[in-house]
Amino acid sequence: MxxxxxxxxxxxxxxxxxxxxxxxxxxxxxxQPKNESMAFGxxxxxVYPALAYFVELSRDPSQADRLRPQLDTIFRGLIEERCWxxxxxxxxxxxxPLERANLTYAGRVATFVGLYINAFGxxxxxxxxxxxxxxxxxxxxxxxxxxxxKSPSCGVSCFNNSSMVQCNAHLLINNVIxxxxxxxxxxxxxxxxxxxxxxxxxxxxxxxxxxxxxTQPNKPDAxxxxxxxxxxxxxxxxxxxIVPERxxxxxxxxxxxxxxxxxxxxxxxxxxxxxxxxxTNELAxxxxxxxxxxxxxxxxxxxxxxFLSPKVEKGFNVDPYVTGLFHMGxxxxxxxxxxxxxxxxxxx
Numbered sequence: 001m002x003x004x005x006x007x008x009x010x011x012x013x014x015x016x017x018x019x020x021x022x023x024x025x026x027x028x029x030x031x032q033p034k035n036e037s038m039a040f041g042x043x044x045x046x047v048y049p050a051l052a053y054f055v056e057l058s059r060d061p062s063q064a065d066r067l068r069p070q071l072d073t074i075f076r077g078l079i080e081e082r083c084w085x086x087x088x089x090x091x092x093x094x095x096x097p098l099e100r101a102n103l104t105y106a107g108r109v110a111t112f113v114g115l116y117i118n119a120f121g122x123x124x125x126x127x128x129x130x131x132x133x134x135x136x137x138x139x140x141x142x143x144x145x146x147x148x149x150k151s152p153s154c155g156v157s158c159f160n161n162s163s164m165v166q167c168n169a170h171l172l173i174n175n176v177i178x179x180x181x182x183x184x185x186x187x188x189x190x191x192x193x194x195x196x197x198x199x200x201x202x203x204x205x206x207x208x209x210x211x212x213x214x215t216q217p218n219k220p221d222a223x224x225x226x227x228x229x230x231x232x233x234x235x236x237x238x239x240x241x242i243v244p245e246r247x248x249x250x251x252x253x254x255x256x257x258x259x260x261x262x263x264x265x266x267x268x269x270x271x272x273x274x275x276x277x278x279x280t281n282e283l284a285x286x287x288x289x290x291x292x293x294x295x296x297x298x299x300x301x302x303x304x305x306x307f308l309s310p311k312v313e314k315g316f317n318v319d320p321y322v323t324g325l326f327h328m329g330x331x332x333x334x335x336x337x338x339x340x341x342x343x344x345x346x347x348x
Contacts, residue, residue: 008309012327016049019320020070025077031318033277036086037104037159039231040277040318043083047108049324050074054115056331058340064120071116075124078109084130091159096133098140104158106144107170113137114177119345141178144171145186153220154192161217165201166231168193169238173341176242180344194243196220203227210254211235229257230269230279233287240294241341248295258288264306282308282316286325296334305329 019026025046033040053067053074077083084097084105098106109128114137116124127134135143147156148171155163156171172193175186200220201212212222213231232254240247259268267284274280285304292301308326316322 008312008326009330011313012323012330015315015323016052016320016327017070020049020073022073023076025073027077027082030320035090035277036082037090038277039279040321041083041086041104042080043078043105043108045319045321046074046078046083047112049320049327050112051115052324052328052331054119055328055336055340057119058336058345059331061345068120071119072124075112075116078112079128079130081131097131098128098133098135098143100143100147101157101159101161103144103156103164103167103171106140107156107167107174110137110140110144110174111170111177114141114174114181115340117181118177118340121345138178138182141174141184141186145175145178145184145189148175148189148193152218153215154189154196155215157217162214162223162226163193164215164226165197165211165213166235166238169235169242172242173238176341180342190242207256209257210250228269228273228278229254229267230273230284230287232257233267233284233291234279237287237291237294237337240291241338244295244335244338247291251291251295257284258304260303265300265303266307267304280318280322282311282322283318283325286322286329289329290325290332290337293329293332294334294337301329 019029030045031040033042036042050071053071057063057067087093087097087102113123113128117137123137127136128140144156148154151163153163155168157163158167172190175190178184179187200215200222203210203212209227209229209232211232212224212226213228213235214223214226215221216223236247236251236254257267258265266281267288269279269281269284285307289301289304289308292304312323312326
């Protein structure tokens with residue numbers, strides 16, 4: 001029997017609450033990535049359910065007392081060794097994980113803390129303590145902005161001095177949040193990265209993905225071997241907080257990757273995405289569901305939701321990532337994510 005709308009919504013909320021209701025994340029129930037440096041790493045399994053909670057709070061601030069303890073648990077998980085040790089072990093880099101590059105981790109930590117301050121008026125802790133050193137949200141954001149301003153690609157790198165669209169989308173968001181919280185002008189640099197994306201990283205082929213999602217090392221030019229449908233939709237949703245009109249146009253082109261059936265629609269990713277732990281059909285479909293809701297495309301969103309909702313009660317393979325995205329989609333309407341990034345908590 002197919003799960004009803006209400007049952008799916010409640011099941012997603014319940015699963016997230018079970019995973020984050022203790023003093024520590026319920027790690028044994030999380031997806032166990034083969035490689036923490038890739039796109040199913042523990043940091044992703046935490047940050048995107050957290051984003052769902054921040055979206056929910058923006059819609060209903062009365063949920064703060066219920067959700068803040070869960071967000072605190074997520075923060076404690078995010079600074080655990082399992083979320084950053086790949087920098088030393090799998091990537092064999094000796095520098096401190098928040099010192100330079102490593103935007104895949106640093107950018108997500110910054111986004112989380114910035115949204116937390118926006119929601120509650122203070123950070124989840126006085127400082128961010130990992131790997132024997134500490135920083136603050138202000139220091140981390142300033143460091144990332146400085147790297148962005150000096151970069152030949154106009155973005156911050158993740159691995160091997162390559163800047164990636166999906167990770168720099170977090171930096172675009174964090175620059176806006178930090179500017180609003182602390183009256184800086186970091187977001188002035190956003191236009192340069194977006195211009196680099198438009199000039200160098202758009203793919204003009206008639207099928208498949210629309211971005212080359214990574215640059216060449218220390219260059220703005222595209223690494224033409226880096227393309228993935230699942231990465232496209234991930235980056236598109238995040239960038240909808242900054243350039244929703246441009247994203248709307250890109251999303252129309254990207255629809256060539258959506259499979260339409262009699263009862264639902266879904267995104268079909270390639271075998272390489274699965275092999276490299278880049279995406280799954282469910283994950284890419286969940287991102288597309290969120291973006292369709294954010295852009296106010298109700299009919300398109302409902303078709304994608306119908307693919308996801310029967311699976312929610314049992315859970316998804318890459319959880320709590322996918323369940324978190326489904327939960328976020330349930331709370332999105334047109335422009336909600338954009339307003340979350342650009343407006344103070346509790347204000348339109």
